[in-house]
Amino acid sequence: MQETQCDIRIQVATSYIDDQSEPNADRYVFAYTITISNSGDVAAQLISRHWIITDANGKVQEVSGDGVVGEQPHLSPGEEFRYSSGAVLETPVGAMQGMYRMEADGGVAFDAPIAPFTLAVPGLLN
Numbered sequence: 001m002q003e004t005q006c007d008i009r010i011q012v013a014t015s016y017i018d019d020q021s022e023p024n025a026d027r028y029v030f031a032y033t034i035t036i037s038n039s040g041d042v043a044a045q046l047i048s049r050h051w052i053i054t055d056a057n058g059k060v061q062e063v064s065g066d067g068v069v070g071e072q073p074h075l076s077p078g079e080e081f082r083y084s085s086g087a088v089l090e091t092p093v094g095a096m097q098g099m100y101r102m103e104a105d106g107g108v109a110f111d112a113p114i115a116p117f118t119l120a121v122p123g124l125l126n
Contacts, residue, residue: 006104007040008075008112016121017086023121026090030119033084034068036100036112038075043105045074046081051098051114056091068100092121 013033020029038044051063066072073081087096097116103109 005040006042006044006102006108006110007038008044008100008102009037009039010100010112010114011035011037012114012117014117014119016119021121023092028089028092028094028119028121029086030089030094031084031086032096032117032119033082034114035080035082036073036075037080038077041077043074043076044102044110045105046072046100047103047109048101049098050101051096053087053089053094053096055089055094059090087119089119092124094119 011034015031017029017031021027036046046067048066049064049068053061053063069083069085071083075081087094095116095118096114098114100112100114101109102112
């Protein structure tokens with residue numbers, strides 16, 4: 001039996017949305033752009049997502065749901081899918097991490113981890 005390799009890579013870029021944030025009201029809005037790349041040799045579909053969002057006060061929000069931005073992208077080997085979304089925190093610094101539930105062609109389900117990344121107002125962290 002030939003072994004197939006599922007290799008989903010996830011890159012994240014973040015930005016602070018100044019004009020939607022209200023620091024006086026403890027409202028800090030961040031955008032993030034995710035690029036999901038299929039570096040393996042088997043096609044796979046993103047089925048669902050699970051995020052853990054933590055602010056500087058230790059408040060944790062968990063967000064789960066089907067797909068991302070209303071889509072369940074199917075990625076053939078070498079393909080990538082990019083989307084943007086956002087998060088609202090009560091503090092000027094926070095972190096996100098999570099995973100995508102993927103299903104390879106052939107029906108094998110697996111998790112693609114999303115490494116922790118920081119959300120921070122520019123100039124706050126060195």
